[in-house]
Amino acid sequence: MNGLNVAKVVFGAAIMFFLLAPLIAILPLSFTDSVFLNYPIPAYSTRWFNELVTADVWRRSIVNSLIIGSGTTALATVLGTLGALGLRNHASFWSLSFIRTAFLLPMVVPAVVLGVGMQLMFARYNLTNSYLGVIIAHTVLAVPFVVINVLSVLQAIDPRLEQAAASLGAHPVTVLARVTLPLALPGIISGAVFAFATSLDEVVLTLFVAGPNQRTLARQMFSSIRENISPAIAAAAFVFIVGTIFVALILILSRKSLARR
Amino acid sequence: MQDPFISFEKVSKSFGTFNVVDELYLSISRGEFVSMLGPSGSGKTTILMMLAGFEKPTSGKIFVGGRQVDALPPHKRNMGVVFQNYALFPHMSVAENVGFPLKMRRMPRAEADGRIKRALDMVQLGTMSERRPSQLSGGQQQRVALARALVFEPEVVLMDEPLGALDKKLREQMQLDIRELHRRLGLTIIFVTHDQGEALTMSDRIAVFNHGKIEQIGKPSEIYDHPTTRFVAEFVGETNLIMGTIKQSGDGRAIIQLPSGSTLEASAPNLNAGTQVSLSIRPERIRSGKAQAPANILSGTVRDVVYHGDHLQLLLDADGHQLLVRSDRAVKAPEAGQKMDFSFAPEDCWVVAQ
Structure with a gap:
């Protein structure tokens, strides 16, 4: 191994450490017996996981996260896929490239700005303190991820496949259902996973538009850190990470099975 | 139809x-x-x-x-x-x-x-x-x-x-x-x-x-x-194009005068004398030697001989024109630099518009 390769390995390892060290620091604490969030761990127990499922605030926040996450995923996937279909193949049109940029705007605009705007608007339409309001707010953030993912697979589809389907007698709607969407499925699935993940760890917008009944897991972690730091947060983080790894696994497996077809 | x-x-x-x-x-x-x-x-x-x-x-x-x-x-x-x-x-x-x-x-x-x-x-x-x-x-x-x-x-x-x-x-x-x-x-x-x-x-x-x-x-x-x-002559198959002017034409034939002064006979629609035309001759229609009369005869120098497996392709300098000739393997292969006579029948060359 020459010097350059050694440098690559060292650099890579440093980045891995930088990314993973915070997780490695917090996760063991979820198994602590103590009421304090610090090392050394006196004894191991699962009492904080018990707390998570038995304490009403934590249990409700997990259920809320699942409700809002699935709602956001469904809405953002449908809207983002439709948007990507509309934006496809029109790169040269300046008006459409403007719309494309507008679609990606929520990724760039500070969440606080979006949050203030949404709170004002939602108040007008009685959407504050409602599940629908939170789902809409999260969808705004999630749609760009779906659009980017779906657009990139759509642009890789050979338009001649769709022409072939049309020439064989398929109505445009049938072409979409039987050729375009099945071929775009890998992108739609990863868009959906991104949408779910976005909703899961979104805090800022939730602070603005959600009421006490729509506390999500991320929001609950945020406020319990301010109010009373307990290892329940570490347990919640553990659940969070395991959940994310699980979703990522689904994504990888579904990609593989699609590729095998 | x-x-x-x-x-x-x-x-x-x-x-x-x-x-x-x-x-x-x-x-x-x-x-x-x-x-x-x-x-x-x-x-x-x-x-x-x-x-x-x-x-x-x-x-x-x-x-x-x-x-x-x-x-x-x-x-x-x-x-x-x-x-x-x-x-x-x-x-x-x-x-x-x-x-x-x-x-x-x-x-x-x-x-x-x-x-x-x-x-x-x-x-x-x-x-x-x-x-x-x-x-x-x-x-x-x-x-x-x-x-x-x-x-x-x-x-x-x-x-x-x-x-x-x-x-x-x-x-x-x-x-x-x-x-x-x-x-x-x-x-x-x-x-x-x-x-x-x-x-x-x-x-x-x-x-x-x-x-x-x-x-x-x-x-x-x-x-x-x-x-x-x-365009068609050049795009479909290989061909030799020789430019010249119509000297006289009629009866599906024409005499074409080349810039060098010599004349060739070719198949042609009726055209006015003096019209600028190109003559198209397929490489496989040109034969070595002074074979069949009456025929157009060109003499020239073999520039290059290219081996193609089933046939040979000769590159020929004749009268200021470069001609491609497809030569049968049965004929003894000429060598580069050799002087040769070539002939082609009037019905095998065709007048195309300039």
């Missing part, structure tokens, strides 16, 4: 200010195999796409079977299309690909299965029906595409350079297969290609395109033996 089955009437297509197809008139009879031959950008694929319905003509009308189709969407045209890259659906098996047009026509399952099987047997892929397109070779994918375009018995089959991606041997086999299918099923086939050999072997008629216009249309032998323009 009987009533045309397909006809283009003054069809133009332009992208921006660029005319891809320029006021095209073209009639095709039922059961005919017509090749559209031309360099890339000559408009031949655009014409096919307009016939299939993927492009709309800027102006003009297209009729198929007496019905105007230019405003009809592609899925209502009932034409089989074979694409250059085959365009098989990667997420479906071979049988599902071939069954797709039948499903679109809501054909009962049992009948559709029988048709799929017959179509796959026809292209000798009966055993491959459960495979995915990605598990097939290029030639097999091509045959699936062919089966898919034929299984619903369309009246017209459009092929856009379907053999372009195959290697030479497979291509020649597929040429014969397609010609055989054409004859057996009585299909009307429109075949786009830039390969003149392919067009010559397969077609009933060839339309040679250049800059969005038909340069010449006719039987393969007419196109090859009697090209009417310099």
Whole structure:
């Protein structure tokens, strides 16, 4: 191994450490017996996981996260896929490239700005303190991820496949259902996973538009850190990470099975 | 010619200010195999796409079977299309690909299965029906595409350079297969290609395109033996072009004066004396020696001898012209630098417009 390769390995390892060290620091604490969030761990127990499922605030926040996450995923996937279909193949049109940029705007605009705007608007339409309001707010953030993912697979589809389907007698709607969407499925699935993940760890917008009944897991972690730091947060983080790894696994497996077809 | 089955009437297509197809008139009879031959950008694929319905003509009308189709969407045209890259659906098996047009026509399952099987047997892929397109070779994918375009018995089959991606041997086999299918099923086939050999072997008629216009249309032998323009002479097959002026003409013959002062006799339409023309002589029509009289005789120096396996190609300097000559292996090979006489019959050289 020459010097350059050694440098690559060292650099890579440093980045891995930088990314993973915070997780490695917090996760063991979820198994602590103590009421304090610090090392050394006196004894191991699962009492904080018990707390998570038995304490009403934590249990409700997990259920809320699942409700809002699935709602956001469904809405953002449908809207983002439709948007990507509309934006496809029109790169040269300046008006459409403007719309494309507008679609990606929520990724760039500070969440606080979006949050203030949404709170004002939602108040007008009685959407504050409602599940629908939170789902809409999260969808705004999630749609760009779906659009980017779906657009990139759509642009890789050979338009001649769709022409072939049309020439064989398929109505445009049938072409979409039987050729375009099945071929775009890998992108739609990863868009959906991104949408779910976005909703899961979104805090800022939730602070603005959600009421006490729509506390999500991320929001609950945020406020319990301010109010009373307990290892329940570490347990919640553990659940969070395991959940994310699980979703990522689904994504990888579904990609593989699609590729095998 | 009987009533045309397909006809283009003054069809133009332009992208921006660029005319891809320029006021095209073209009639095709039922059961005919017509090749559209031309360099890339000559408009031949655009014409096919307009016939299939993927492009709309800027102006003009297209009729198929007496019905105007230019405003009809592609899925209502009932034409089989074979694409250059085959365009098989990667997420479906071979049988599902071939069954797709039948499903679109809501054909009962049992009948559709029988048709799929017959179509796959026809292209000798009966055993491959459960495979995915990605598990097939290029030639097999091509045959699936062919089966898919034929299984619903369309009246017209459009092929856009379907053999372009195959290697030479497979291509020649597929040429014969397609010609055989054409004859057996009585299909009307429109075949786009830039390969003149392919067009010559397969077609009933060839339309040679250049800059969005038909340069010449006719039987393969007419196109090859009697090209009417310099472009056709050069594009279809190899040829030697010699420039000169008409000295006298009539009776299908003409005497052409070369710049060097010598004269040649050639087949020609009646032309006025003094007209600037080009003479086209195919390399295989030129013989070494002063053989058959009366004939045109040129003498020159052999510049180069190129070995081609079944024949030799000679590069000849004669009278200030560079000529290609195809020489039989049976004849003793000349050497570079050698002086030789060559001759060709007047009926083997042809006058084309400048």
